[in-house]
Amino acid sequence: MNTPSAIRKVYQGAADRHQMFRMFDRHAQRPNRFEGDASALYAGDWFEIAEREHDYMFEILPPLWIRGSMFAMREFLIGSVTSVFFALRIDGVIRFFHGYCDLSDGRSVEAMRLAIIERETRPVRAMTREERLEHIWSATADAFRGYADETSPRYLPGQRVITFFSDTGSAGLKLLDDLTDDEIAAKLPVQLRHLPDALAA
Template sequence: MTAHPPFRKVLDGVATREQMFQLFSRHKDTPGIDLLSGTPYAGEWFEIEAAQYHFMLDLLPPLFMRTGMFGMSEFKAGYVTSVFFAIRIRSRERWFHGFCDLTDRQSPDKMRAAIIAHETGASDSMIRAEKLEAIWNVTPVERRGIPRNADPETGWAEHHGKRAILINAGRHDAAFKLLPDLSDLEIDEFLSKVRLRPS
């Protein structure tokens, strides 16, 4: 398993366009590091302006695109690429850039959760909605889903389009549960299993 550096914020405040481009290459003159692997950049993130998020989205066709997130098709080095995030934090839309090592396919979701945790003052001060958002973002894709089957026999007809995650994975009583229905104990257990704060 590949060891990834911890997620870390590299600029206080919101980066201007000029600062953003400087941060894209901030390690280029650092002696004694392996730039070809992209490792020095992996895990770094900073906040950007909305205009820069949309500029980068229009620059090249994205490698991948999901709600509130897209990855650049041009890699920085190795398997490290730029991922841009649009995240609503405390009822305000904000935009971020991070370098993710895609040898870990969950890296973008983990980074998004780490950004939310950092910007809200860590999981112990997060409101319930933010905790649920963090849990959704770090849960592997195969353990989460959105019921789309309207067949009343499934029991999920009334929950069409709502988010659900698999609880007790690996046990005989594993089952999908709606994200808002998680108990406080289940939320704490989920958050204790993931590292949301940088070292």
């Protein structure tokens, strides 16, 4: 199965409530979902939300803890991974974020906070190739994304695959990581297609 990097932005722009709830479990289709430890799939994911969604999540349940402008959800997603919500002042504006942190690592919340600030204070709006792929994965409906299994002879079980339509209109599965630059551009919304490449931090 793909092993994502430690801390990663998984959606460009602020997610609305529907998209936020979809991204809370971006890997629900993984094979053998209830077997093994999938913490690494989730820990490190983060994305921006609106103030309304931030406040809504604060009011659902009493937080596990509140630390300044951050709070953690009482219910854990998997193992020691839970949602942490951030209200951060970036370039003079308060913005709101959701991140999955592994609370067994006492540094994970602060590392997430610093990574978000570093990423969002870059002077030029840009996306890395990895951010483009993660945005495509996050924004694609479940019917058009999934994981290879034992019935997919071309791919290793657990690899992320996405439906891609050719110029002739035929549909087929392709590894997410193998999308070409042109295929990535075709899958991105128009406003993101021509953003400059950003160097991975």
